[in-house]
Amino acid sequence: MELRETAEEAYREALPALGASLVGGLLAGVVLGGMRAELRAVEGLLVLVPALLATRGNVYGSFGARLSTGLHQGLVEPRVRAGDERVRRAATAALANGLLASTVAAVLAFFVLTLLGAPVASLPVLVGVALIAGLLSGIALTAVVLVVVFAGYRRGRNPDTLVGPLVTTTGDVFGMLFLLVAVRATLSIAGFLGGGG
DSSP, X not given: OHHHHHHHHHHHHHHHHHHHHHHHHHHHHHHHHTOHHHHHHSTTHHHHHHHHHHHHHHHHHHHHHHHHHHHHHTSSOSSOOTTOHHHHHHHHHHHHHHHXXXXXXXXXXXXXXXXXXXXXXXXXXXXXXXXXXXXXXXXXXHHHHHHHHHHHHHTTOOHHHHHHHHHHHHHHHHHHHHHHHHHHHHHHXXXXXXXXX
């Protein structure tokens, strides 16, 4: 009987998050499908997309797991406070890691595509896209992780169950939306600088 109750509780906690994950993945696909012009304008961007999305899930999933562990151990209060140094340091580290991973992914994509003789945008354009998308999605994901983990914990939910699917989903959706914004911003900046030179 205990096994059945445990399984039911796990499904009850996980199914809403998995449902949101499914819907979010479809939304991210719709955004990607609508980015044909941007994918043509920034050659090599399609190679970069999976790396950028994986980075979001990994970095901010890890951030959520650290917060969850801190809550379980009583090291972190389930609310955002200005003086909470642990939460601030963890959020800053996640954002810095996300930006670093985005930059490395852009540089690697550029050099791999160049070595393969494939068409690729300039390195500054790829890095610019990765940094802008990384910064915007990082800020959004930090807020989402804090809200999901703290609100879930206060409502008696296990944040470990919520973090994985919701961070991955939110990372996909925000990642694609902010990638679109980043491409347009980077191309505008590059056009302005090119036109001014």
